[in-house]
Amino acid sequence: MLSDHHFEPIVTERLVLRRSRTDDAGTISSYRADPDVHRYQGWERTDPDGVREEIESMAHRSPGEPGGWVQLSVEERESGTLVGDVGMSPADGEPGVIKIGYTMDPAYQRQGYATEAVAALIVYAHDTLGAEIVRAFASAENAASIRVAEKAGMQLVERFERTDDGETWQGVRYEFTRRPPA
Numbered sequence: 001m002l003s004d005h006h007f008e009p010i011v012t013e014r015l016v017l018r019r020s021r022t023d024d025a026g027t028i029s030s031y032r033a034d035p036d037v038h039r040y041q042g043w044e045r046t047d048p049d050g051v052r053e054e055i056e057s058m059a060h061r062s063p064g065e066p067g068g069w070v071q072l073s074v075e076e077r078e079s080g081t082l083v084g085d086v087g088m089s090p091a092d093g094e095p096g097v098i099k100i101g102y103t104m105d106p107a108y109q110r111q112g113y114a115t116e117a118v119a120a121l122i123v124y125a126h127d128t129l130g131a132e133i134v135r136a137f138a139s140a141e142n143a144a145s146i147r148v149a150e151k152a153g154m155q156l157v158e159r160f161e162r163t164d165d166g167e168t169w170q171g172v173r174y175e176f177t178r179r180p181p182a
Contacts, residue, residue, distance in 0.1 A: 002130045003065040004064055005062045007019065007062065012116050014076060014078070015074055015076065015116055015117055015120070017072040018073055019059075020055045020058070020071040020073045020085060021073070022055050025051040026048050028073070029046055029048040029050075030105075031103070031104075032103060033046040063124075063128075063129060064130075069088065084108060086101065086102045086121055098129060099136070099137070100125070100134055101136065101137075109144065122134045122176050131178070133176070133178070134175065135157075135173060136149050137171055139171055140171055150174070155174060156172060
């Protein structure tokens with residue numbers, strides 16, 4: 001898999017996916033700290049300083065580069081309003097696999113932005129990074145996230161149960177696999 005050391009924002013019909021900046025921290029914090037959003041997130045700290053630290057820790061990493069996540073802020077093209085964020089990371093020990101995550105501000109949900117952003121991330125991961133598989137995990141209770149994965153063309157691969165810190169939860173794994181040319 002390749003690393004994109006010269007990342008350029010990904011532009012779709014309605015969105016721009018660009019590297020997250022520290023000045024995005026307040027906006028990202030405001031929706032990620034929402035209890036209905038936070039319960040499905042992997043970030044422990046959602047206060048502005050915690051989000052800023054996450055963004056700073058990812059700033060040196062190129063998309064596709066091993067070692068962790070790269071976060072992209074999702075903006076409306078027309079207004080420049082930050083409506084959510086997406087992230088990607090090579091899967092540890094699985095060459096050719098990129099994990100993705102996505103979070104939309106509740107004020108901008110149900111408008112197709114998450115599906116548009118995830119579909120663009122899948123194309124980017126395959127075409128630019130050379131990923132064979134793009135993978136997303138979600139809580140089995142997160143119907144909205146599952147719907148986004150399915151609308152973006154991902155297929156359910158696995159249902160599972162995990163216990164973390166004494167809490168048991170149900171999850172799903174979705175994947176989009178590159179099809180070889182016919």
